Amino acid sequence: MGRKAGISIDDIVTAAASIADRDGLAAATLSAVAAELGIKTPSLYNHVPGLAGMRRELALHSSQLLTKLFRDATHGHEPREAIRAATVAYRLFATEHPGLYESMLPAPKPGEDDELYEAMAGPVRVLFDEFAKLGLTEEEAVHVIRGMRAMLHGFVDLERKAGFGMPVELDASFDRAVSLMIDRIPERT
Amino acid sequence: MGRKAGISIDDIVTAAASIADRDGLAAATLSAVAAELGIKTPSLYNHVPGLAGMRRELALHSSQLLTKLFRDATHGHEPREAIRAATVAYRLFATEHPGLYESMLPAPKPGEDDELYEAMAGPVRVLFDEFAKLGLTEEEAVHVIRGMRAMLHGFVDLERKAGFGMPVELDASFDRAVSLMIDRIPERT
DNA sequence: TGACAAGACTAAGGGCATTAGTTAGTGTAA
């Protein structure tokens, strides 16, 4: 039981992630994480610059995970299939990791935190590539992706909060909404 | 300068709203509101059951305001026009009152807080009525409104956080996304 | 006028983040 527990940043992120997924992001406080790791709160400052810093690490981790899930989901499919698979992966991610999803919500503004900004652009980039394969112009792709992101985020956010009154046929609603966003995309070449 | 300042719940909500719209919902603390009203924090407990209670009042107020804006926007238009007008009102509301918008985000689950739940269903109800006029079956309307709500909420939420990278043509993106949700609605009768 | 209730107050507590200063292990270089 030496004085050095040998905590790493990964340990902190893992602990924070597990607390956030279980009890919500708000519960992932420095003291809760420290308690989970068996150390005292101030000791965390040796690894992370305060609460905001820890939350940032968590957001970074979440973005990287989601990017990977998108890559895996799209890999080896034709564009339209790939896009649909990504939407399913997105919703699944939000459902299985509500805390991680929440950690990504306070997105940084363009000039604020370049590293985090880039990481959070990762999933969008994967989608963008698929749309590019469909031959969309950049402008068209921007519009389509914006609508897509909005619908996806809105859907899982409302679902996360049980914001939809009736529990009926959520999967069907999701499918239909996704189809609305996708089906009218013109195919070029 | 009597001991009684004569604070009312409306005063509290107004102060909280103004702080939330200016500095974000998180800044609308009991102490900030008390300071704005020129009283001490504990005095607020004579009117409101703590921070959560104050936030709830704010959410109630926001829902009522948004419902009114929806009614005004839709009034006197044909269903399709009315729906489009409501979407514009929604986005405008979120832009002009970011704090009020934020106050509505932690929606209560169905059995949790009936009064608030009802209030927050107000805007949806206005939309629902318009879709009903188009002759949609209830099931169809549920799907369409879910997609609609998701897209609207997602759009303004991303916009609120400057989540869209490029500042290009946001209005056009919004129009297009709204059209995607609306245009394919079959007209019955 | 006198009692009562509303609505302000002060005092005190607990939780959390944060900073400063301290101490104990660990590894490396003389």
Add this chain to the structure above:
DNA sequence: TTACACTAACTAATGCCCTTAGTCTTGTCA
């Protein structure tokens, strides 16, 4: 092998916020 420096834990203390309990003043109503 020993000394030193660095890392990473710690304790102590501060400040902000919410919350509860108890006090006192003021306006109202019988």
